[in-house]
Amino acid sequence: MTTNSNVVLSVPVEKESPLIFFVNGKKVTDAEPDPECTLLTYLRDKLRLCGTKLGCGEGGCGACTVMISRVDRATNSIKHLAVNACLMPVCAMHGCAVTTIEGIGSTRTRLHPVQERIAKSHGSQCGFCTPGIVMSMYALLRSMPLPSMKDLEVTFQGNLCRCTGYRPILEGYKTFTKEFSCSMGDKCCKVNGNKGCNGAESEQNGVNDQLFEKSEFLPFDPSQEPIFPPELHLNPQFDAVNLVFTGPRSTWYRPVELLDLLKLKAEHPHGKIIVGNTEVGVEMKFKQFLYPVHINPIKVPELNEIRELEDSILFGSAVTLMDIEEYLRGRTEKLPRHQTRFFRCAMKMLHYFAGKQIRNVASLGGNIMTGSPISDMNPILTAACAKLKVCSLVDGKVHTREVRMGPGFFTGYRKNTILPHEVLVAIHFPKTSKDQYFVAYKQARRRDDDIAIVNAAINVTFEPNTNIVQEIYMAFGGMAPTTLMAPATSKIMVKQKWDRVLVERVAESLCVELPLASSAPGGMIAYRRSLVVSLFFKAFLAICQELMQAGVLEANVIPERELSGAETFHTPILKSAQIFERVRSEQSTCDPIGRPKIHASALKQATGEAIYCDDIPRHENELYLALVLSTKAHANIISIDATDALRQPGVHAFFSSKDLTQHENEVGTVFHDEEVFASKKVNCQGQVVGAIVADNQVLAQRAARLVHIKYEEVYPVIITIEQAIEHKSYFPNYPQFNEKGNIDKALKEADHVYEGSCRMGGQEHFYLETNACVSTPRDNDEIELFCSTQNPSEIQKLVAHVVSLPCHRVVCRSKRLGGGFGGKESRSIILALPVALASYRLGRPVRCMLDRDEDMMTTGTRHPFLFKYKVGFTKEGLITACNIECYANAGWSMDLSFSVLERAMNHFENCYRIPNIKVGGWVCKTNLPSNTAFRGFGGPQGMFAAEHLIRDVARIVGKDYIDVMRINFYKTGDITHYNQRLEDFPIERCMNDCLEQSKFHEKRAQIVEFNRKNRWRKRGISLVPTKYGIAFGAMHLNQAGALINIYADGSVLLSHGGVEIGQGLHTKMIQCCARALGIPTELIHISETATDKVPNTSPTAASVGSDINGMAVLDACEKLNRRLRPIKEAHPNASWHAWINKAYFQRISLSASGFYKMPDVGDDPAKNPNARTYNYYTNGVGVSVVEIDCLTGDHQVLSTDIVMDIGSSLNPAIDIGQIEGAFMQGYGLFVLEELIYSPQGALYSRGPGMYKLPGFADIPGEFNVSLLTGAPNPRAVYSSKAVGEPPLFIGSTAFFAIKEAITAARAERGLSVHFQLEAPATAARIRMACQDEFTELIDQPPTDAHKPWNVVP
């Protein structure tokens, strides 16, 4: 402990000064910035720069990425960093230059190559993620003009895209990398045209493999970027003066000297030090913490220093994680290898720590001081017993003390021995000694950008040149409210040999020393306990290898097949191919059908110019609405008291069921079994009880929390399917059955009868744009709504109902959506109805865009399903009968669940002909938010059952499941159990192509060999076919309308009933219109979807958007062509413009509506012999190869091959984009994404932090997609087929490949190869299915004493 007594106190703050920073080259000066305001809010609300998007508000999606640039005064260089604007306090921007998407290029001026390339490579679908991804790439190029593919991997760790499947983004941006550029420079054949380096064009067999033309790309010239503002560069005062900004509720201090910082801390011991704000920002936004004093120490030299000492490297506590990683990388290359063992561990941990945007700003001090039990750095620092330098001001004197992390440092949940008035100044990273080894592992739900489930760090020192343990420290995260050490186990290891005998003792001891209560927060009890042992074992293997390399242990002490157990997965560099049919040479070059045209608004999306609902400029007198949500899953409402809320300044009104008649309050998609506002009872957590309207979002949300609701709980609370079955909680009229043949007889006569079951979870839509709505009253009896909905007509109808107006006085408009995936088909009403009501009643515009957590809590998910089946089959594996029960967890209201269940019941046989069927369906009523449509709409769930039973049959008859599939496949002419004849069934062709494309048999043989050679790593390969029926289940919805207006200048405004959700519908409609009218696409524009243009539209759903709207467009075009024909015949050589001009002067109507009704679908078979349930089917086959880590449950998809029959593609780029995006969403559904609920129905997984969708690193290492050629579809527009939903089920190839890999692991241990694996196949489920000597050590808690933290719905 040292004390400096010669200190003269300085005054921390000299004067209040304005905040000064630059945005896109323009100076911003703000005399009164609010310390609670984020940069994102400032950009969007104050500067009206809406290109930067809000996707989550918690640093987890990257939609808000901007670049900040600042001067590094020490080196006089400029640093460019991608950061999350949603967490960055605007006050921290003093002296910085901010660059947003608007600042780098636009369609009106000049596109930046990063904008152009993502658009032209088809990397932007809905576009909501695009500005963030563009800015991540831009920031990378600003600091590294020629990056590697590895740099791209790191750069995109913090960006999510829900639409594209990432492949096209990486392909587009690969053109900036070292790997792409070759020594030929501009003359490179990859830049110049389509030929590969071998000079061969891939045009053989009428196929094409080029979705975009790289030679069209603008060249990237790094010297042309805007310069850093000289005013900021030349004036060191920006970084040298103390600052204070006082806001309404808090004050921001930026001291520049340690003494001032300590003084502030002495005066305000509970003042919040804020460095990266990545912890504090989340607390303020989502936990509503109020910190009156913010202290930003990033200019204090001592907290920013990096210094190498003899035995360590000292990092100031405010040094960012990225800077630490970079510095360590440099030193690791130079220092003797043995000294860097800790550094290498730290770098490995840092690589998987959050995303790059977070690491660019987050500090090590922030991580230590937060003391999260799942922190990544604390276990390694604790195991290293790292030295910390801590300072404070006591009696006017600077007091410095040294604190050791290690035993006793963490004293409780987020608590440590550093006192509130103290400041953590610096951290020592120790150099390791020759005989010291350091290994660390982290296991998370997703490898990149995820917090740990469990992590471990092992620091062992051996007696010189031996394997005898001299000293060992082990630390674990995720096992208690703090980082834990294992002193008792460490003790028994001292003086012992580092060998298998020790492993056994340690494993047993760790199980005892690190117990976990059965109700411990985080759940996954057995898995987490097993991870402790497994991670130790991995460390054991890794250290053995090092000892072997050092010659301390003999080379063969660990069998070779065990060595890969020490490894972790690394993201492979993407390889891919996309094959599609080449248009015929005789097709006119201006005919766009069949060509890979880019998404019509991709360029605007890439520049941030594309407008989404919340980007619509604010009206002058606009108000903001916040929902008041139920906090009980099942309860009577005793009282609602909004008095406190209404007392708040700026609050205008509170709406509840009392503001509506019972009739007005009762709403729903088909059945009016919901309420706009719950009146007497709540049926789930997150149900809307009321709405507060205030001047702005912050006030509205604060006031909403002041609405007091008294409840009387009602029992039972039913959350899971099993609970619903137990309580017979089903919707009226269920179960329903569908029978074909004679099931009892067939089962009786079958050679084998097998009873099985399978279960899969729900899925959050996680469209990047949450539900949003802006409503404006017009006159006193009209409403105009802008709404992020897939179903404008439904919104129009229900708004009209709620405010008791006829539909002709309500207009609903949707320009584009930032994704929907079914989630905005029926559930948009939750927000749109209160917003419309409030604006109508108050006579003022009202807006709301839900926060991510609100959206996730209220809008429901994909339906979880349970299937129980009894299947009868012959000795050869021919299925003769199946009796199956399908249970869907519908949540509390019916919504579309009846239809989802029906599709599941219709798809449960997938591609297999089963002559005798009894299928029963139960819509389970539970106390969850109402589950709803989600891409696939019950189809993937049904087919999941089919793939289980086909594999069960193959296992039991002892045949290859590929052969069993073949003998059971439907043939053309077969009739399904809902009596639809299969007119054309190309599944064999898809399968043969896919087997060949994927080299299935070759890979399968290699996998057998791999599995033989690897004890702890196993691979699996799996093939899955799919058959998806195209049509709405509700027959009346199979209709569409269109309106075409041709203006006198020849330009065409096209309107149709479909909404652009990112799926490229508008692009395809423009293509259809262009071919039908014989004009270039450039003459055609679609502005929006609006109920006053095309009435009574169907939702944009069921994959039929192009089919039905395309035909309506053709109908309108035909009318116009008929009218124009005489003019064209009279002037055959005139131009389009001339024809239109003549038509106008001849007073020919240049406006036509079109209509389409899907023929035969839903007709009565007695009246129409062609009557059918589905218009046709879309088929495909996929193969995936996956490798798993049996010790942790981690996995990597090594390759995926898909062959889809989508008829004659209207636009192969869009269709392949849909296939890849659907595959990744399906992969998320079956493998990664897990909804986590409390037993009381509270959703824990309310944001990207807890709910993990696939990221860039999760795409298959090799990802190949082929479209079946020569397969035109006679039943849809221009011979195409629907594509949106059908490929999603192919994501299950990863699930079944994982199951194969687990089977291999189990077979090796002599365990049964028949085991249950629920979807999603999370790391926890994979690990626990790979039973071994370590999992056997974990005792399962008795079920009656088990009070779980979470339940599976």
Ligand SMILES: Cc1cc2nc3c(=O)[nH]c(=O)nc-3n(C[C@H](O)[C@H](O)[C@H](O)COP(=O)(O)OP(=O)(O)OC[C@H]3O[C@@H](n4cnc5c(N)ncnc54)[C@H](O)[C@@H]3O)c2cc1C
């Ligand atoms: C999207 C996202 C992903 C994340 N992923 C991970 C992850 O993978 N692994 C992981 O471990 N964490 C993760 N985190 C947590 C967080 O990023 C880290 O804890 C980070 O290191 C915090 O640093 P900061 O500078 O942003 O802290 P801040 O939010 O600025 O501060 C955090 C706390 O530390 C205190 N503090 C900071 N510096 C000092 C000091 N010098 N002296 C005393 N007190 C101080 C602050 O007062 C505050 O209480 C994630 C967070 C987000 C938002």
Ligand code: FES
């Ligand atoms: S909005 Fe900032 S990361 Fe999601």
Ligand code: FES
């Ligand atoms: S395009 Fe990425 S989220 Fe839609």
